[in-house]
Amino acid sequence: MTDADGLAVGERAPDVSGSLVRPDGPVEETALTALLADGPVLLAFYTNDFSPDCTREWCAFRDYEWFAVDGAVQVVGVSRSRVGTHRKFIDHLGLSFPLFADTxxxxxxxxxxxxxxxxxxxxxxxxxxxxxxxxxVRHVWLGDHALDPTLDRPDMAELRAAIEREFGDSPTDDDHAAFRAAWETD
Structure with a gap:
């Protein structure tokens, strides 16, 4: 398996930054805190653009329309692929999510x-x-395939349930206000 255990629920996420490729064109050095200023973020780490498993994962995010249209949480990908590859990947799959180039x-x-x-x-x-x-960190999912943890994919319904559980129960939480505003437009 791997010794990469990931941050635990309740830990403070580091304020990382990197080149963020946005679907609408611009590429900017962006910090996680800048994204969080617009609401909660679901960071999705994956291996490489265009690998079969990663393509299936991002098609699942794209096709599970709730993530694209709800707006309660910003889905942001992170992989070691380069900026140019990310641009091609976004265009090829028609993604509406930005991707960090973590080369x-x-x-x-x-x-x-x-x-x-x-x-x-x-x-x-x-x-x-x-x-x-x-x-x-409010929820964590880690691939745990016995041979290669990059072979697993997160369950979209479980991610949605985690988002609803974390941001749907506390009317005083700022995250909940953003979630509720987006949720009630459906």
Missing amino acids: DLAMARAFDVDYRTFGVFARSRRSTFLVGTDRT
């Missing part, structure tokens, strides 16, 4: 999901971190 795996290390497959190939463990506007 040196610094973001993966900060979230404790970097590892080496068979002790050789550096990559990030497929994982998701639901981060509240206060940078608290």
Whole structure:
């Protein structure tokens, strides 16, 4: 397996930054805190653009329309793919989600999901971190395939349930206000 155990629920997410490729064109050096200023973020770490498993994962995010149209949580991908590859990946799949280019795996290390497959190939463990506007990790999913943790994919309905559980029960929570405003427009 891997020693990359990921940040735990309740821990404070690091204020990482990197080149963020947005679907509408711009590429900007962006900090996690800048994204959190607009609401909670679901960071989805994956291996590489265009690999079969990663393509299936991002098609699942795209096709599970709730993530694209609800607006309660910003879905943001993180992989070691380069900016140009991200642009092609976004365009090829018609994604509406931005992707961080973590070419040196610094973001993966900060979230404790970097590892080496068979002790050789550096990559990030497929994982998701639901981060509240206060940078608290509210939910974690880690791929746990016995041979290669990049082979697992998160269950979209379980992610949605975690978002509803974390941001749907507390009317005094700032995250809840953003969730409710988006949810009631459905």
